[in-house]
Amino acid sequence: MLSAFPAHAALTVNVTDHGARGDGTVLDNGAINRTIAAVSRAGGGTVVIPRGHYLCFSIRLLSHVSLRLAEGAVIEAADPARHAGKYDPPENNGEQLYQDFGHSHWHNSLIWGDGIENAAITGPGLIHGAGLTRDGPGARWAQQTGERPLSMHDMSAEEIAQLEPDIALMHGRGNKAIALRNARNIRLSGFRILKGGHFAILASGVDGLVIEDLAIDTERDGIDLDCVRNAQVANCRVNTPNDDAIVLKSSLALGRAIPTEHVTIRDCTVSGYDMGTMLDGSFRKTQDLAPDRDRVTGRIKLGTESNGGYRHIRIENCRFERCRGLALEMVDGGVMEDVVVRGIAMRDVTTAPFFLRLGDRRRGPEGTGMGAIRGISISGLDAEKIDHRFAATIAGLGSHAVEDVELKDIRLTYRGGGTAADAERRPAELADAYPEPSMFGILPAWGLWMRHARDVRIDGLHLETALADARPPILAENVAGLTVRRAPLWHA
Template sequence: MGIEVERAGKPMDRRSILKHVVGVGALAGPGIAAYAAAYKEDAEPEAESLNPRSFGAKGDGKTKDTAAIQRAIDTCSKRGGGVVYVSPGTYLTGSIWIKSNVNLHLSAGATLLGSPDIEDYKAPAEMQKPVTWVTIRHLILAFKETNVALTGRGTVDGSNHMYLAKSKNPPVKPEDRWHASSSAETERVQRISPMVEIAMCTNVLIEGVTLQNSVGWTLRPQGCYHVVIRGVKVRNAMNTQNTDGIDPTSCENVMISDCDVDTGDDALCIKSDNVWGENRICRNVTVTNCVLASACNGFKIGSEGYFGFQNITFSNSVVYSKPGRRDDERTISAINILMPDGGWIEGVTVSNITIRDARIAIFIRLQNIIGHKDAVMKSWLRSVMISNVQAFGQIVTSQITGIPDHPAEDITLRNIRLQTDEAGQAAWANNIVPEREHGYAEGTLFGRFPSFGLYCRHVNGLNLSDIDLVSTKSDPRPMIHFDDVNALSLRNVTGTPPSTGAETILMRDVTDAAITGNYPTAKNNVFVRVQGEKSAEISFFGNDLHRAKTPVALDANVPAGAVRVDGQSFHPA
């Protein structure tokens, strides 16, 4: 792909540059001469490169350059495609439409600055159907195009300060910040969302650019095939609502890598609704080598999940909260796998993730449909594998939950280390966690949990191995709480025992469980306590529990024969 440059006040294309280079080849050395010689007159021409300045753009930050930039894009596309090269400068602009076979390339030092006039944001006629609040105005957009790209080291700036106002909400009390969000501090007077909307396109490349100061969602490919998002930086204020970083939605074959996102809402959220046609399965999505920070969630699947998610991978990444942030400015859930909208999730792999100071490290949740309290549940969430995760600074318990008669299924956590900094209270150990079957779910909305490390309820098929749950504070609660869990495998689970001598692991109404290969690394009062009249087929074998004063304790309501230790029916003395 060529770029247009200036020589003696006139533009030069790549072929002209190379002709000039041949003349100086001897002075420049044999390498450049050989390179130039390879481009002969009968060679295939390079893709066309156009500069919006040639169409009247000023790049002075004051003149509206929308029309000039659009003319450059339209001309490039009509000629068969190429590069629209935006040279250094600040280009004040409204909506820009990328067309087929066009790469809108922002050079280092080039900024597309969102117009302060809301009337400058107008989508093409075929996109003006106001399906939802996020589909009307955009700064950069493409619709039903092929081979579209936004690349370079330049910046797209949404000028969000022009469209924000201070919220009328009262300040959050310090003691409530653990479940609040700093995004409530501001509200929008206009919506330009998503700032970059790529809809119903095939072969999409977003690479290298900085996307900042969005008024709403920042970047959304929706209903697209074959999407590559690489090396993109997102910067939005932490106190702004709905400023998601990257939201691949109802897309297939998506690769997101080497991105750096710091924003007020979800850093990276995968969705499956499609306002431009039938909902599609969002599948074959790979997210890797990313750094994510947010005042909401780090990596998230779900919400606007009206259809399916399949084959999703998140790996080799960091989710963090910046040092010094208040609790309401910290990431809520670093890993958030959520299905509240009637769709389904199947086949998710999360591996090699480091988490720093997220309120919750892992949040997996299946619940009933938002807005349909009497609807028949048709969703499912299953086949999730999370491994090699290390988290520091958790202050709210990690969770894996379904709802009654609709469990989350086939969940595996392996080689997980969660460090909790929350100073729990004895009263919390008796808390009854609300079901909250309907409505929008966040891990901070269920109140305080009766365990400090992990809480699991309504799960069918749960495999936990090589788990280390550490509390840096004096916490009287159990380390793990299981409630209505079937087909449980518990292997090599260690951590900090409760400070008051309570059980380390509580099992209530657990069935078909295998507890094996466990060796507590610290003195425990009770390693496992079993409760509930539905408890059945719980087997302990191959454990070394000599460091526990009471390895296994049974409450009176546990049926006889429900628990076996090393092949023998267990009856406490």
């Protein structure tokens, strides 16, 4: 494979030249880090990891270095409970109040880069996070309103503690496969990740990021882009039954509100098959619920953290398989605007095919205001076998409407089966609740439910149910400026 940075081809160094064994028994992170440091001191180049099995704790990526995983190369995350070592400690960033532990630290990772530029990781090898943990403490926000999905409401303190252990238990452990902070001009391409911990990839404050041709099959989040700009995710396949596959965030992890802007996600497939069965090709479907006790996840999402807002986002020609649908969520202040979604195919949708939610959690410092959603265009979306409980949803608040939304050439096919009692339901406002399509329960419409919206334009909407459904296909409550062309069609 050609280097992501042609200048890096001038110097190529094999990690075995610095003592790496690749036998799956001896720890190789020391040798790999020596190689990276030597290449960086020389002005940059390519570090080659040849065929072999490299057991590692933290690997520190540096500027002007490409890390190339050759065919047959496996970097395996070591387990501090079994191997003589530990991951780099999480940074002391002070009290992290407004996002969880995983979002707030980077160095406690298998591979990390902090403040670097012109660096790359390329394939076709495998990163196996066998010794990583998917867990970490939640946010320490005193108010705690809307901290967890309503589907977790009945979980005991002991069950929550299993998912969110105390911070003291995290020292020495790693919970991300790849983490990048305040970096510039980064390329990730051509490799695979199996079991990537809390995040297979966390990129925070990165300007100029290309992620392409990756295959990720993991137990929690796949690709998280937080406060990034000028980024592209292309031709990736991401399987995450327990959490989101590709998610954009704009949290306060870097100490201030920073927008995520100028991001394109294109030609990607996201899914919620049993973990590991996308990479092995079996695509099994035995898991029904994610750890939040809602159905399997695996989607593309903007949110939940939204303090800095989102601008100029494009999601194009992507496929959703056996997972929740597209979610655009603003509950912590910030503005979401100029989001264009087009050419989307969905099959076996486990919640709503699309979910636009403006809420009022306001997880942030004093003075955090209400957010806004405006300038959203969704076109060419075709979804089949959608869970009958959850219509496509646009839901603002009475005081703050979702505004300026275009729906064009939308085709939605539901399983059907809603009852007359379902049609009478009027969901609570739940202004400060964690946003999820299931938060409102079974909806009173089966195709499209809108509440507290303004200037919604529908141009071509086809709705079908496999079984009869007693609810109306469309319900609009407090929607001003609703216009419809090519009158909606629906069939049962």
